[in-house]
Amino acid sequence: MLQVADLHAFYGRAHILHGISLEARAGEVVALLGRNGAGKSTAMKAIMGLVPPARGMVSFGGKRIERLPPYRIARLGLGYVPEERRIFTELSVMENLEVGRQAARTGVPTWTEEKLFALFPNLARMRERPGGRMSGGEQQMLTIARTLMGNPSCVLLDEPSEGLAPIIVEEMANSIRALKGEGVSVILCEQNLHFALGVADRAYIIEKGQIRFGGSMEELAANDSLREQYLSV
Amino acid sequence: MTLASIIIQLLNGLAAAASLFLVSAGLSLIFGVTRIVNFAHGSLYMLGLYGAYSLIQFFGRTPLGFWGAVVLAALAVGLVGILIEVLVLRRIYRAPELFQLLATFAVVLVIKDIALFTWGAEDLVGPRAPGLSMAVEIMGRRIPAYDLVLIAIGPVVLGALWLLLTRTRWGALVRAATQDREMVGALGVDQARLFTSVFFVGSVLAGLGGALQIPREPANLELDLAIIADAFVITVVGGLGSIGGAFLAAIVIGVAKAFCVGIGSVTWFGFEVSFSKLTLVVEFLIMALVLVVRPYGLLGKPQAAQRAAEPAPRLQVPSWTFALVWLALLALVPLAADRYTTILLTDIVCFALFAVSLHFIMGPAGMVSFGHAAYFGIGAYAAGLLLKRFGLPMEAALLLAPLIAGLFAIVYGWFCVRLSGVYLAMLTLAFAQISWSVVFQWDSMTGGSNGVFGVWPSAWLSDKTAYYYLALVLCGAGILFLWRVLFSPFGYALRAGRDSPLRAEAIGIDLRGFQWAAFALVGALAGLAGAVYAFSKGSISPSSISIAQSTDGLIMVLLGGVETLTGPVVGAAIFTWLRDVVARNTEFWRAVMGGVILLIVLLFPQGLVGGLKALVVRWREQRA
Numbered sequence: 141m142l143q144v145a146d147l148h149a150f151y152g153r154a155h156i157l158h159g160i161s162l163e164a165r166a167g168e169v170v171a172l173l174g175r176n177g178a179g180k181s182t183a184m185k186a187i188m189g190l191v192p193p194a195r196g197m198v199s200f201g202g203k204r205i206e207r208l209p210p211y212r213i214a215r216l217g218l219g220y221v222p223e224e225r226r227i228f229t230e231l232s233v234m235e236n237l238e239v240g241r242q243a244a245r246t247g248v249p250t251w252t253e254e255k256l257f258a259l260f261p262n263l264a265r266m267r268e269r270p271g272g273r274m275s276g277g278e279q280q281m282l283t284i285a286r287t288l289m290g291n292p293s294c295v296l297l298d299e300p301s302e303g304l305a306p307i308i309v310e311e312m313a314n315s316i317r318a319l320k321g322e323g324v325s326v327i328l329c330e331q332n333l334h335f336a337l338g339v340a341d342r343a344y345i346i347e348k349g350q351i352r353f354g355g356s357m358e359e360l361a362a363n364d365s366l367r368e369q370y371l372s373v
Numbered sequence: 374m375t376l377a378s379i380i381i382q383l384l385n386g387l388a389a390a391a392s393l394f395l396v397s398a399g400l401s402l403i404f405g406v407t408r409i410v411n412f413a414h415g416s417l418y419m420l421g422l423y424g425a426y427s428l429i430q431f432f433g434r435t436p437l438g439f440w441g442a443v444v445l446a447a448l449a450v451g452l453v454g455i456l457i458e459v460l461v462l463r464r465i466y467r468a469p470e471l472f473q474l475l476a477t478f479a480v481v482l483v484i485k486d487i488a489l490f491t492w493g494a495e496d497l498v499g500p501r502a503p504g505l506s507m508a509v510e511i512m513g514r515r516i517p518a519y520d521l522v523l524i525a526i527g528p529v530v531l532g533a534l535w536l537l538l539t540r541t542r543w544g545a546l547v548r549a550a551t552q553d554r555e556m557v558g559a560l561g562v563d564q565a566r567l568f569t570s571v572f573f574v575g576s577v578l579a580g581l582g583g584a585l586q587i588p589r590e591p592a593n594l595e596l597d598l599a600i601i602a603d604a605f606v607i608t609v610v611g612g613l614g615s616i617g618g619a620f621l622a623a624i625v626i627g628v629a630k631a632f633c634v635g636i637g638s639v640t641w642f643g644f645e646v647s648f649s650k651l652t653l654v655v656e657f658l659i660m661a662l663v664l665v666v667r668p669y670g671l672l673g674k675p676q677a678a679q680r681a682a683e684p685a686p687r688l689q690v691p692s693w694t695f696a697l698v699w700l701a702l703l704a705l706v707p708l709a710a711d712r713y714t715t716i717l718l719t720d721i722v723c724f725a726l727f728a729v730s731l732h733f734i735m736g737p738a739g740m741v742s743f744g745h746a747a748y749f750g751i752g753a754y755a756a757g758l759l760l761k762r763f764g765l766p767m768e769a770a771l772l773l774a775p776l777i778a779g780l781f782a783i784v785y786g787w788f789c790v791r792l793s794g795v796y797l798a799m800l801t802l803a804f805a806q807i808s809w810s811v812v813f814q815w816d817s818m819t820g821g822s823n824g825v826f827g828v829w830p831s832a833w834l835s836d837k838t839a840y841y842y843l844a845l846v847l848c849g850a851g852i853l854f855l856w857r858v859l860f861s862p863f864g865y866a867l868r869a870g871r872d873s874p875l876r877a878e879a880i881g882i883d884l885r886g887f888q889w890a891a892f893a894l895v896g897a898l899a900g901l902a903g904a905v906y907a908f909s910k911g912s913i914s915p916s917s918i919s920i921a922q923s924t925d926g927l928i929m930v931l932l933g934g935v936e937t938l939t940g941p942v943v944g945a946a947i948f949t950w951l952r953d954v955v956a957r958n959t960e961f962w963r964a965v966m967g968g969v970i971l972l973i974v975l976l977f978p979q980g981l982v983g984g985l986k987a988l989v990v991r992w993r994e995q996r997a
């Protein structure tokens with residue numbers, strides 16, 4: 141589905157990603173774990189073309205995408221949910237969804253507003269509310285729903301649990317499991333190991349722009365020193 | 374005033390507001406999505422008038438012919454907008470914003486000459502609207518039926534735009550992109566196509582605004598900059614990006630202007646006050662007032678910063694040897710050159726100081742000015758008037774003129790430093806336009822549109838070479854002084870303020886005070902440039918204070934590059950020289966200049982000096 145090899149990225153002159161490689165197979169939920177500032181968000185932006193990769197390969201659904209502009213990548217069915225949510229605050233919930241809309245794709249679930257409202261019932265109660273007047277949790281759901289309107293086969297999800305109340309985090313975990321149930325692949329950035337353990341099949345650990353571990357959740361759960369070295373605060 | 378005449382003026386004002394609103398709405402829409410301050414928007418309006426004029430001739434003066442021509446002209450202008458976007462702007466969306474501005478200046482020049490070539494220099498008076506040429510009687514006064522139609526068109530277009538923006542997918546995309554265009558792209562929307570479509574709609578509005586004016590106003594070549602000033606004022610008064618605000622502001626300003634015309638001259642307490650002369654400045658007074666009270670316009674909101682500003686590269690101190698070698702070379706030139714070259718060099722030296730002073734305020738001080746000609750022109754007029762009207766010796770006039778320009782800069786600057794970004798730039802434009810209007814209309818003092826004549830230097834400077842040396846010494850000293858100031862604590866404080874205003878305030882820099890002082894300083898030095906220039910020419914005309922003069926200055930700075938100190942000097946030299954050479958060989962010098970600028974913009978998106986430096990660096994790296 142998605143393959144990344146030896147990916148390098150810069151902000152101006154600052155070298156942030158030092159050749160990361162990772163992979164997500166169809167229908168899989170993969171967690172990308174690491175401390176604040178480790179390079180998780182940058183990795184997603186580089187895959188998405190928002191920070192143009194300086195070197196390396198990204199392939200998605202068998203196509204090379206590392207030189208494509210973000211909109212072309214999105215149109216291939218790769219969805220991106222940014223950490224800062226970036227809701228269009230002046231637009232209503234329905235309009236936010238409209239901006240994300242893309243044509244149906246064969247072989248992947250097709251989302252409609254109604255189907256998304258079933259997944260995120262809170263949103264159904266505020267269709268006409270401007271994005272700027274929603275709580276953090278509601279905005280987080282809207283930003284995921286907006287990306288799903290593009291009928292992606294794989295979603296890059298940047299820290300969906302960040303800053304949310306525990307009960308909302310639990311809802312979020314359910315939504316991700318539901319996505320997996322629909323056959324959508326998910327790459328999930330997290331600092332919250334507990335959350336990742338609940339939803340992911342496999343995990344990578346990133347530190348200072350390099351991948352330090354890749355393996356199953358069981359391996360990670362069993363390896364205390366790994367968790368202490370790269371994850372605990 | 375009677376009630377009837379008040380109503381008539383109100384209707385007049387509303388009719389004028391229709392076109393103003395259309396043009397401003399287009400400008401606002403384009404700015405919202407692309408973040409480009411499109412100076413060429415006024416040119417599109419002008420093309421709308423010319424296009425409608427020709428198409429009506431072609432279709433014949435029937436109602437169908439007239440309205441068909443208006444609509445077709447608007448659509449044709451929309452296509453021109455698409456061309457501009459696709460051929461020029463699309464290539465430089467990632468370039469610094471100021472460079473995009475430069476590109477739109479170039480487009481203004483090119484379109485002006487295309488119009489000159491196609492329609493000639495004479496004003497073209499269009500026909501009255503067939504079927505609507507009669508007058509309607511309202512309260513005993515007669516008002517053209519066409520004006521009533523115009524009054525209706527404003528709200529109709531407002532409603533249509535509102536529906537388009539709130540009820541269609543395109544509208545949602547436009548509003549989303551106005552807030553965060555990168556995110557819109559990450560959701561799979563092709564920005565290039567969205568921008569093109571926005572340019573089309575905005576340009577159609579400009580073209581329609583122009584075409585609808587053809588029964589009221591002759592098509593002429595001055596309309597481009599005249600209307601862009603109006604449109605800037607209206608968008609800023611209404612609030613950038615707010616279509617409703619533009620509508621409101623257009624009405625306020627259209628009506629205010631109509632009342633100024635209608636009132637004419639009145640006598641208050643024995644003084645005669647001419648309101649009709651206020652017509653040219655009233656909108657700028659309204660704008661200055663609104664911006665001081667509501668810095669984001671009537672219905673505007675604070676703009677979200679769209680992209681993180683790249684850290685400005687460090688300025689390099691030009692070494693003394695470098696400066697002295699150049700000064701020596703310039704001092705030697707007249708020994709070998711003819712009279713003509715000496716005069717050209719004098720011009721270049723004056724404009725170099727003008728450009729360096731503009732660069733100081735827009736680069737290191739971070740305050741872009743669209744109206745820098747105000748200080749150049751005030752300096753020139755002060756010098757000329759002190760000599761001719763007040764009988765001062767030339768030397769005294771030359772020394773006092775910069776102080777007077779500086780005084781004006783202190784007054785104007787007090788308002789300007791309260792704003793930032795585009796709002797600040799527009800306010801500087803407003804002050805320049807107010808100054809221009811006063812100069813243009815105060816016949817008894819300034820000679821009005823004719824200007825001041827016989828502004829010649831004293832006998833010992835009457836030789837062109839002698840005067841060149843004076844210009845070189847004064848302007849050279851001015852330039853070196855400004856450069857020195859940049860590396861004084863004052864200069865560092867200004868740059869710190871530009872890069873992070875909050876931090877500068879936090880460490881105790883009184884940023885506003887420093888910016889105000891910078892305003893006064895560059896005003897005085899631009900005034901010096903203007904005064905030296907005035908005595909070299911022997912006459913002064915209002916064009917020295919015009920928008921065109923301000924944009925010339927911007928072109929010089931941007932052509933050379935904002936990011937180097939020597940850039941503005943190089944830009945001034947190349948621009949002045951090129952204009953001179955080209956203007957002597959073709960009537961269409963503007964198109965040639967515009968073409969050259971566009972080429973440079975597309976080839977060197979960091980400016981000439983910056984681009985050449987980058988080339989040298991790359992060349993060295995390859996050899997190493």
Ligand SMILES: Nc1ncnc2c1ncn2[C@@H]1O[C@H](COP(=O)(O)OP(=O)(O)O)[C@@H](O)[C@H]1O
Nearest residue numbers: 151154156174175176177178179180181182183
């Ligand atoms: N826009 C930016 N410009 C410069 N540096 C950045 C930018 N965004 C992030 N960084 C730096 O890149 C590094 C990785 O950041 P990020 O990818 O956001 O980490 P994470 O998402 O893992 O917390 C950090 O050191 C951060 O300071």
Ligand SMILES: [Mg+2]
Nearest residue numbers: 180181182223
């Ligand atoms: Mg992050």
